[in-house]
Amino acid sequence: MAGEVRRRRSGRELSGREVGEDPFTLGVASGDPLPDGVVLWTRLAPRPLEVDGGLPPECRIPVEWAIAADEGLRDVVCGGVAVADGADAHSVHVEVDGLEPGRTYWYRFHCGRWTSPVGRTRTAPAPGADVRRVRMxxxxxxxxxxxxxxxxxxxxxxxxxxxxxxxxxxxxxxxxxxxxxxxxxxxxxxxxxxxxxxxxxxxxxxxxxxxxxxxxxxxxxxxxxxxxxxxxxxxxxxxxxxxxxxxxxxxxxxxxxxxxxxxxxxxxxxxxxxxxxxxxxxxxxxxxxxxxxxxxxxxxxxxxxxxxxxxxxxxxxxxxxxxxxxxxxxxxxxxxxxxxxxxxxxxxxxxxxxxxxxxxxxxxxxxxxxxxxxxxxxxxxxxxxxxxxxxxxxxxxxxxxxxxxxxxxxxxxxxxxxxxxxxxxxxxxxxxxxxxxxxxxxxxxxxxxxxxxxxxxxxxxxxxxxxxxxxxxxxxxxxxxxxxxxxxxxxxxxxxxxxxxxxxxxxx
Ligand SMILES: [Fe+2]
Missing domain, CATH: 3.60.21.70 (Alkaline phosphatase D (PhoD))
Structure with missing residues (x-):
């Protein structure tokens, strides 16, 4: 199929401070581990059982993310701001790279005064590494x-x-x-x-x-x-x-x-x-x-x-x-x-x-x-x-x-x-x-x-x-x-x- 399909972008930006209820009701997730990275996920939905999750569907909301080498998230190795776009149901998909292979990391998100639960994730081992065990x-x-x-x-x-x-x-x-x-x-x-x-x-x-x-x-x-x-x-x-x-x-x-x-x-x-x-x-x-x-x-x-x-x-x-x-x-x-x-x-x-x-x-x-x-x-x-x-x-x-x-x-x-x-x-x-x-x-x-x-x-x-x-x-x-x-x-x-x-x- 020819041509780039342009993403529909929701128009209005809403600041995290304007989100009045905890938007992290659906938790956090990570996935598709590579030796140097993973995908971090969350979705903002203060009212998860309502259409649009209780947020205006046309808005975009900045969400901060951080990934750390320790469970207490003191040793942050990488972080940034992602956008939760109403066109994607205010979901966030962060493709983190630059991580070390075969190790455990912890991550979380912030939106305004709200903090998500902490998730734990793990990168895949390095290519060619002599791996002694993989457990799925x-x-x-x-x-x-x-x-x-x-x-x-x-x-x-x-x-x-x-x-x-x-x-x-x-x-x-x-x-x-x-x-x-x-x-x-x-x-x-x-x-x-x-x-x-x-x-x-x-x-x-x-x-x-x-x-x-x-x-x-x-x-x-x-x-x-x-x-x-x-x-x-x-x-x-x-x-x-x-x-x-x-x-x-x-x-x-x-x-x-x-x-x-x-x-x-x-x-x-x-x-x-x-x-x-x-x-x-x-x-x-x-x-x-x-x-x-x-x-x-x-x-x-x-x-x-x-x-x-x-x-x-x-x-x-x-x-x-x-x-x-x-x-x-x-x-x-x-x-x-x-x-x-x-x-x-x-x-x-x-x-x-x-x-x-x-x-x-x-x-x-x-x-x-x-x-x-x-x-x-x-x-x-x-x-x-x-x-x-x-x-x-x-x-x-x-x-x-x-x-x-x-x-x-x-x-x-x-x-x-x-x-x-x-x-x-x-x-x-x-x-x-x-x-x-x-x-x-x-x-x-x-x-x-x-x-x-x-x-x-x-x-x-x-x-x-x-x-x-x-x-x-x-x-x-x-x-x-x-x-x-x-x-x-x-x-x-x-x-x-x-x-x-x-x-x-x-x-x-
Ligand atoms: Fe089934």
Whole structure:
């Protein structure tokens, strides 16, 4: 597309002194760590559950920021003034550089007499550094009205380099005054404005603000840098590129997608490079952690072919197996495979949304999910062939979407257990989507029997701690016994390891 898209600038400047109520209700965040920098984020919203957050939408407000080498913010290494522009919902995205690699920093914002909470962040190690350990949190799927975000309070307390959030940060459904499973009463009850399906920019913005009024979500952002990607519900359930699930005219759906992408960018610690241009945004990108690990973050929604056979769990056939079908789009696929070829890393980690490994409901001819990689087998095969051609020794796929934990071996032929294991996949369960869940879903025995490459399968809420060392990758599957009441404790349900050079999950 030719030409620079000029940003709409809100006209009037408002000084911080004119902001009469605490504007830092949505907390702070950081993200997309590089060896020399991170993105710092906040959004001014004195009344977060009102359209425009309680600020005049046409105004711009200066916000001071500072990043320091110590928790007390005495040793400030860098600072400045950013602008919270009403055109971006008064969000602030500061791209800090000049930091030291592989170290922890603390940051905060000021606006008039108001001071934000302090956030902690961490840069990536230097290129080529001999890194002995990288530890990531893997989380996804936080439907507000299906449970509390207690898992994120525990995630905040983990010792991590970063959080990888792989989609469904919001859901587009209507939320009643009680906030569904949260069971709000009295003053906690939500205004009527939330009781509608999302279609407009204001609606999407309000939904992010609602999520961030949860203190556990704010704590997890303040504790670690996040590397985020979206899945479907940030726009609409199971959409595919310009194809709406409800088959809206493409033009109308793309307008909705543009609004949804804009609100997403406004509320995430993302760089200017990721800013949407209308209905398009470049979200796929790459992070290097020395020579130990590379994280290729994918967008499997924006460029995918429409789901075969009308979506859902269907028998595979010529339509789903059409080699022309793609989950990544041609350009992103090429970028991914080029990346494999040039990667010096021990671990090549593909961070994305939907389950990569085959999952069958019964032996022989069986239905598979048309929304996951099972519905795009040619696309999956091209990725695996590309990794093999590049000599990728240690392929790891991280996924979300399905609200269950899985540890799975990526097989050359999923129907032949004796075939070569090409890598491993870790699927992280949901933060809150799916209510309390159960330890063993009804189909557990059948799934484990007919899918021998699935080494672990559980259905509680939680997240995964993924630890990379030169010797192995380890997945610690954290679970909570309930999500529909606050205060659940966390435990480790299972731990699996796969050794470098010898892919395949075994219990740790
Ligand atoms: Fe989800």
């Amino acid at each position: 949190g893997l989380a996804s799927c936080q439907q507000y009205d299906e449970g509390y975000y207690t898992a994120l309070a525990h995630l905040a307390g983990e010792e991590l380099d970063a959080v990888l959030f792989v989609g469904d940060y919001i859901y587009e459904n209507e939320i009643n005054a009680q906030a569904g499973a949260r069971g709000y009463t009295g003053e906690q009850q939500l205004p009527e404005v939330f009781d509608h399906w999302l279609t407009t920019l204001d609606g999407y913005r309000l939904r992010y603000a609602l999520g961030k009024t949860d203190a556990d979500l704010r704590a997890a952002h303040a504790a670690h840098p996040w590397i985020v990607t979206w899945d479907d519900h940030e726009v609409e359930n199971n959409y595919a590129a310009a194809v709406s699930q409800r088959n809206l005219p493409a033009e109308e759906f793309l307008r909705r997608r543009a609004a949804a992408y804009q609100a997403y960018w406004e509320h995430m610690p993302l760089r200017e490079e990721q800013r949407p241009r209308g209905p398009d945004a470049r979200l796929y990108r790459r992070f290097r952690y020395g020579d130990l690990a590379r994280f290729d973050v994918l967008d499997t929604r924006q460029y995918r072919s429409d789901q075969a056979y009308g979506d859902g769990w269907k028998y595979p056939g010529p339509e789903s197996e059409d080699p022309a079908r793609t989950l990544t789009g041609a350009e992103q696929e090429e970028w991914l495979l080029d990346g494999f070829r040039e990667s010096p890393a021990t671990w090549d980690v593909v961070v994305q949304q939907v389950a990569f490994c085959q999952r069958k409901g019964n032996v022989g001819r069986a239905r598979v999910s048309m929304d996951a990689w099972d519905g795009y087998p040619a696309s999956r095969n091209r990725v695996l062939q590309g990794a093999r051609d590049a000599g990728t020794a240690n392929l790891v796929v991280l996924s979300g979407d399905v609200h269950v934990h899985y540890a799975m071996d990526i097989k050359e032929d999923f129907d032949d257990p004796s075939s070569v294991t090409l890598g491993v996949e870790i699927v992280g369960t949901s933060v809150s989507s799916g209510f309390d869940g159960v330890e063993r879903p009804d189909d557990w025995e059948n799934v484990m029997r007919v899918n021998p490459h699935i080494k672990y399968y559980a259905e509680r809420r939680g997240y995964v701690v993924v630890t990379f060392t030169p010797e192995s990758v380890r997945a610690d599957f954290r679970v909570l016994p309930y999500a529909t009441r606050p205060g659940a404790p966390v435990g480790t349900d299972a731990s699996f390891v796969s050794r470098a050079g010898r892919p395949g999950f075994v219990p740790a």
